[in-house]
Amino acid sequence: MRRTLPSTSSLACFEATFRHRSVTRAAEELNMTQSAVSRRIQSLEELLGKSLFRRENRQLIPDIAAIQYGKDLGRLLGELEAVTTRFISQGHELGLLTVAVPPTLASRWLIPRLNDFITKHSHIDLNLVSKIKRFDFDNEDIDVAVYLGDGNWPDVHLQPLMSDFVVPVCAPSLLNGQEIKTAKDLLKFPLIQHTTRPLLWKNWFTELGIETAKATSGPKFEFHSHAIGAATSGIGIALMSDLVVQREINSGDLIIPFGGRTKFEDGYFFVYPPKMKNDVNAQTFGFWLQQQCASFLATTP
Amino acid sequence: MRRTLPSTSSLACFEATFRHRSVTRAAEELNMTQSAVSRRIQSLEELLGKSLFRRENRQLIPDIAAIQYGKDLGRLLGELEAVTTRFISQGHELGLLTVAVPPTLASRWLIPRLNDFITKHSHIDLNLVSKIKRFDFDNEDIDVAVYLGDGNWPDVHLQPLMSDFVVPVCAPSLLNGQEIKTAKDLLKFPLIQHTTRPLLWKNWFTELGIETAKATSGPKFEFHSHAIGAATSGIGIALMSDLVVQREINSGDLIIPFGGRTKFEDGYFFVYPPKMKNDVNAQTFGFWLQQQCASFLATTP
DNA sequence: GGTATTCATTCCAAAATGGAATGAAGAGAC
DNA sequence: GTCTCTTCATTCCATTTTGGAATGAATACC
Numbered sequence: 001m002r003r004t005l006p007s008t009s010s011l012a013c014f015e016a017t018f019r020h021r022s023v024t025r026a027a028e029e030l031n032m033t034q035s036a037v038s039r040r041i042q043s044l045e046e047l048l049g050k051s052l053f054r055r056e057n058r059q060l061i062p063d064i065a066a067i068q069y070g071k072d073l074g075r076l077l078g079e080l081e082a083v084t085t086r087f088i089s090q091g092h093e094l095g096l097l098t099v100a101v102p103p104t105l106a107s108r109w110l111i112p113r114l115n116d117f118i119t120k121h122s123h124i125d126l127n128l129v130s131k132i133k134r135f136d137f138d139n140e141d142i143d144v145a146v147y148l149g150d151g152n153w154p155d156v157h158l159q160p161l162m163s164d165f166v167v168p169v170c171a172p173s174l175l176n177g178q179e180i181k182t183a184k185d186l187l188k189f190p191l192i193q194h195t196t197r198p199l200l201w202k203n204w205f206t207e208l209g210i211e212t213a214k215a216t217s218g219p220k221f222e223f224h225s226h227a228i229g230a231a232t233s234g235i236g237i238a239l240m241s242d243l244v245v246q247r248e249i250n251s252g253d254l255i256i257p258f259g260g261r262t263k264f265e266d267g268y269f270f271v272y273p274p275k276m277k278n279d280v281n282a283q284t285f286g287f288w289l290q291q292q293c294a295s296f297l298a299t300t301p
Numbered sequence: 302m303r304r305t306l307p308s309t310s311s312l313a314c315f316e317a318t319f320r321h322r323s324v325t326r327a328a329e330e331l332n333m334t335q336s337a338v339s340r341r342i343q344s345l346e347e348l349l350g351k352s353l354f355r356r357e358n359r360q361l362i363p364d365i366a367a368i369q370y371g372k373d374l375g376r377l378l379g380e381l382e383a384v385t386t387r388f389i390s391q392g393h394e395l396g397l398l399t400v401a402v403p404p405t406l407a408s409r410w411l412i413p414r415l416n417d418f419i420t421k422h423s424h425i426d427l428n429l430v431s432k433i434k435r436f437d438f439d440n441e442d443i444d445v446a447v448y449l450g451d452g453n454w455p456d457v458h459l460q461p462l463m464s465d466f467v468v469p470v471c472a473p474s475l476l477n478g479q480e481i482k483t484a485k486d487l488l489k490f491p492l493i494q495h496t497t498r499p500l501l502w503k504n505w506f507t508e509l510g511i512e513t514a515k516a517t518s519g520p521k522f523e524f525h526s527h528a529i530g531a532a533t534s535g536i537g538i539a540l541m542s543d544l545v546v547q548r549e550i551n552s553g554d555l556i557i558p559f560g561g562r563t564k565f566e567d568g569y570f571f572v573y574p575p576k577m578k579n580d581v582n583a584q585t586f587g588f589w590l591q592q593q594c595a596s597f598l599a600t601t602p
Numbered sequence: 603g604g605t606a607t608t609c610a611t612t613c614c615a616a617a618a619t620g621g622a623a624t625g626a627a628g629a630g631a632c
Numbered sequence: 633g634t635c636t637c638t639t640c641a642t643t644c645c646a647t648t649t650t651g652g653a654a655t656g657a658a659t660a661c662c
Binding site for chain 4: 007009010032033035036037039040043057058
């Protein structure tokens, strides 16, 4: 019979509903839709051949016989969680989380906010690893990553954080009094390129209906901070994710010569391998990141 | 985390392999293929992010960290089985199994063999319900059924027992010296019909390449035993499942006027609803039935 | 009477699971 | 040393399970 025991998913759905006396509340707790939980319970009743709840109007009343079963399951699922967590965390440095982040995003956006995380989760030791190349969980000693891209990566789990808005920026001195009326006028100046995003300018011009070979020409920098430094030094116009140049724009070191923020298909993602799905620290960090992004977006036009 | 706990199936595969130190032996116990168990274990290792076994040549050695986990799981799965079984059997008369069987099959084939079952499984009380109409688990108080048909029934589980071999039989006095050379010669006599199998004769003649309206004409009987009685009384020729007329053939009360046993598409099945999948008594009975059929077939030409 | 809320149902798609066949590699017999 | 047997791993394919989104039914609340 062991093979045909109900699945942990079904049992968890029943137990949470039993505890809350509510399918909707159970769904919230389990991070599932209410319809999925409802179906899981009915499927379990069919498998067991017995009713678990009486349906009275919009309320679920546990059948008398199911009450002890619900209590037993609560205890057993709790123990199963405990022994599984204990096994997973064995040999793994408790509380250490190695996060791979693009260096400029780290220094310009994440690190200024990290005090909030550290204060709230002092038991988690973060190990920030600056990465320009894409994450590689199989061959690198990293647990999770924040990365910018289209999210089309195999064998990993993603949580979207926020969209990528880019904006052209340059030093005021670069223009030297010249007026920028159209996007095409930008081509009179050097376009600062990103090694990691070689098609960024090209795609930006394409969005505006302009096709030009000049879009991929110009000095290239691997570090975004170097690209920002180049722009600030008047070397050319850089196309940057707006959240990493806010300080320069606010201080006037950089200006926006043309247009505003452009939303791109790429976005920032919190990325982790399947084995981190159950890691409480990893999921805690991911959740905090999402909250920070939501808060950031709410205060940015 | 409760929602993303490993499935009971994966945990059972790991625990059985851990206990047996063998994927093949675990597969046998769980009634799965060895490849499925192997994959389940690897999937579990990926989900947990930790190795469960070291692979040394053809042997699996549990990792040190996994030993306690394996023991814990053995205990927890055992408890889960116990509380689930207790819940299922609550309110259900322990050991009672209601079996729906066609009456003639019951009297002619099953009941003579039941002593063996009762001796071996004295804790199971059988309740034989004679049914001519097809089983209806939703609206009838029956647990399992033995039924003859094509097996094309929705929402139930089937175990094939044996094929259906039919044979034409009649009283010797019916022929009154007339010689039967071809199947067509049978049409000179009344054909005894079954209410439950109205097309039996028609299909039988079709197998022999004969199409005739006469195939569905003749006196009709709902009980197979009545059909047998009618045939023995010389009322006509009956087409019967051979296993229910063996006694009459052996004693000479019935003879086979033409041809031999014909295998039909229909077969005998052990049928049960999904909720009986985990019922130990139901599965015990089904297994015993299969053994009886195998034994019967082995001693019948 | 209208709105909100909860559970159930339907449609659709993705993920998980399992069987069958086959391959790789070692153990054992001769 | 060679051949056969055995066990675990992998690939291909199909089925089952699971879950989200949308919608319906029915009651509770205002």
